[in-house]
Amino acid sequence: MPLLEVKNLNKIYELGFIRKKYIHAVKNISFSMEQGEIVSLVGESGSGKTTTAKMILGLVKPTSGEIIIDGTKLEEYFKNIDTLRELRRKVHAIFQDPFASYNPFYPIDRVLHQAIKLIGFDPASSEARELMEEALRNVGLDPKMILGKYPHQLSGGEKQRIMVARCWLLMPKLIIADEPVSMIDASTRGGVIKLFEKLRKVQNTSIIFITHDMGLAYYISDRILIMHLGEIVEEGTPDDIISNPKHNYTKRLIASIPTLYKKWEDLEKVKV
Amino acid sequence: MKNLILNLENVKAYYMIANKFVKAVDGVSLEIRDEILGIVGESGSGKSTLTNVMLMSIKRPLTFVDGNVKLFSNGDVIELSSMSREELQKKIWGREISIIPQSAMNALMPTKRIKSYILDVMRSHFDKIEDEEIIKKAIDRFEEIGISGEYINRYPFELSGGMKQRAVIAVATLLNPRVLIADEPTSALDVATQKMVLATIKELKDKGIVKSIVFITHDIATVRQIAERIVVMYAGKIVEEGNMDEVILDPLHPYTKGLLYSVVTPEPEVRKRGIINIPGTPPDLTDPPPCCRFYPRCPSRMEICEKEEPELININQRKVACFLYEKR
Numbered sequence: 398m399p400l401l402e403v404k405n406l407n408k409i410y411e412l413g414f415i416r417k418k419y420i421h422a423v424k425n426i427s428f429s430m431e432q433g434e435i436v437s438l439v440g441e442s443g444s445g446k447t448t449t450a451k452m453i454l455g456l457v458k459p460t461s462g463e464i465i466i467d468g469t470k471l472e473e474y475f476k477n478i479d480t481l482r483e484l485r486r487k488v489h490a491i492f493q494d495p496f497a498s499y500n501p502f503y504p505i506d507r508v509l510h511q512a513i514k515l516i517g518f519d520p521a522s523s524e525a526r527e528l529m530e531e532a533l534r535n536v537g538l539d540p541k542m543i544l545g546k547y548p549h550q551l552s553g554g555e556k557q558r559i560m561v562a563r564c565w566l567l568m569p570k571l572i573i574a575d576e577p578v579s580m581i582d583a584s585t586r587g588g589v590i591k592l593f594e595k596l597r598k599v600q601n602t603s604i605i606f607i608t609h610d611m612g613l614a615y616y617i618s619d620r621i622l623i624m625h626l627g628e629i630v631e632e633g634t635p636d637d638i639i640s641n642p643k644h645n646y647t648k649r650l651i652a653s654i655p656t657l658y659k660k661w662e663d664l665e666k667v668k669v
Numbered sequence: 670m671k672n673l674i675l676n677l678e679n680v681k682a683y684y685m686i687a688n689k690f691v692k693a694v695d696g697v698s699l700e701i702r703d704e705i706l707g708i709v710g711e712s713g714s715g716k717s718t719l720t721n722v723m724l725m726s727i728k729r730p731l732t733f734v735d736g737n738v739k740l741f742s743n744g745d746v747i748e749l750s751s752m753s754r755e756e757l758q759k760k761i762w763g764r765e766i767s768i769i770p771q772s773a774m775n776a777l778m779p780t781k782r783i784k785s786y787i788l789d790v791m792r793s794h795f796d797k798i799e800d801e802e803i804i805k806k807a808i809d810r811f812e813e814i815g816i817s818g819e820y821i822n823r824y825p826f827e828l829s830g831g832m833k834q835r836a837v838i839a840v841a842t843l844l845n846p847r848v849l850i851a852d853e854p855t856s857a858l859d860v861a862t863q864k865m866v867l868a869t870i871k872e873l874k875d876k877g878i879v880k881s882i883v884f885i886t887h888d889i890a891t892v893r894q895i896a897e898r899i900v901v902m903y904a905g906k907i908v909e910e911g912n913m914d915e916v917i918l919d920p921l922h923p924y925t926k927g928l929l930y931s932v933v934t935p936e937p938e939v940r941k942r943g944i945i946n947i948p949g950t951p952p953d954l955t956d957p958p959p960c961c962r963f964y965p966r967c968p969s970r971m972e973i974c975e976k977e978e979p980e981l982i983n984i985n986q987r988k989v990a991c992f993l994y995e996k997r
Binding site: 441582583584585586587588590591610611612613614615616635636638639649650651652653654655656657658659660661664665667 | 890891
């Protein structure tokens with residue numbers, strides 16, 4: 398049984414009051430993923446990749462279609478508070494902006510306490526404290542330097558690491574990471590990417606990576622889905638996609654990404 | 670060996686802020702030849718300050734502390750570092766050395782036609798100008814780099830990002846300068862437009878409109894496509910310099926290696942080599958470590974690195990500032 402199944406998912410946004418305008422953000426997409434798989438959704442801004450993520454998280458209601466997580470339909474999870482808690486334990490989200498994920502008035506311990514409560518521990522207990530410290534060490538942070546601090550005292554990379562530390566407490570089955578490294582410096586980016594690899598290796602977590610960065614998707618995923626104007630236009634293994642792109646959009650995209658080890662041969666021929 | 674065009678000798682340029690010096694460019698020697706040269710480094714490594722030094726556009730708080738900058742023009746040697754700002758403005762900027770500053774395309778006033786920028790630039794260089802003649806020349810230049818000449822009558826907001834950037838390139842090279850400095854010219858563009866702008870920049874060199882191009886960026890993969898030589902800066906100093914292919918395939922300095930290995934591009938080589946990250950942050954340039962500036966972050970540091978500062982030494986056509994390669 399696949400961990401996540403998305404069937405004929407659609408989202409149409411309605412704009413305006415009298416003269417209504419409709420935006421078909423996600424057009425009839427279907428895909429599924431297994432436990433332990435890393436799948437990337439790649440596309441430019443406006444291609445519908447974030448809308449897809451929000452629907453899987455239950456933050457946006459789909460216009461039509463089905464989302465099945467771990468054998469249960471998404472709507473079933475919203476029946477009562479206990480099933481909702483179960484969903485939040487199973488599926489964890491990491492967003493692009495590490496600054497927006499924290500409330501600036503509370504110390505960062507709070508986001509870890511919330512995770513602790515979800516797994517049924519009292520945040521004040523000594524076990525909870527131990528779990529939190531271990532989680533922080535797992536993401537390469539020193540608990541003594543982190544606990545008790547406020548968000549503004551930490552760097553973007555550290556904040557994003559703490560979001561990953563929550564995954565070590567919750568042990569979710571699925572992580573949805575929406576551009577998790579696009580706002581942190583290139584030199585620290587590698588470290589955060591490695592954390593996701595470690596999570597998968599140790600906990601067999603499935604990860605949906607949402608990104609516009611083809612290089613990152615290529616590096617980390619088992620499978621890449623290319624989204625364009627709300628549709629999945631191509632799907633394949635990273636090597637397939639970059640060496641043998643089929644859809645025109647993918648071809649154009651791959652041809653214009655600068656590569657480090659190979660020099661473009663067609664630069665003279667580019668129509669200017 | 671290709672002709673030497675611009676030569677920097679042991680240049681030190683500091684920002685004076687509240688009685689403290691920020692040592693943004695600290696002892697840089699660099700030869701710019703008839704070539705496309707890429708300068709890369711993290712933000713704060715002094716790359717943009719170095720462009721100001723190349724132009725000798727020194728405005729407070731930036732202070733030129735030491736060294737000299739020489740321009741070689743048809744057999745003459747012009748010492749830029751001893752010229753006054755007025756002289757530079759009249760004889761050098763735009764005519765000999767021209768710059769496309771960072772995010773120049775966003776500095777275009779939306780209510781002014783491209784044409785009026787061209788006339789403004791010309792008026793600042795010549796006492797008397799023939800408008801029609803200049804417009805004709807500008808149209809030729811636009812067509813030469815592949816933009817339709819009619820665009821000079823447009824307003825900036827009517828142009829796309831790539832068009833604006835190419836219009837800026839055309840304006841900067843109107844007087845056929847010997848050297849063109851481009852500071853992050855492709856950073857704000859999407860990948861498809863980026864490739865077009867890169868092609869335009871390369872064309873400037875191939876068609877002989879400019880002799881040499883200095884391409885400044887933090888994105889190694891883009892500059893790799895057009896530059897023949899690369900200079901890597903860290904904390905105000907050059908740490909490695911050499912032929913582009915050689916540096917990419919075999920980085921010598923640990924910083925260069927860290928920088929290259931943190932780049933993720935869709936290529937099988939990247940998966941094979943993996944990624945590494947450089948721990949820590951660059952040093953505070955008001956008080957840089959007296960030893961090797963990369964010492965606190967370096968994965969292969971040795972005892973000597975903490976005590977002395979490595980010099981930029983030659984190793985078969987390459988230059989590197991690291992004790993790993995110094996024979997003692």
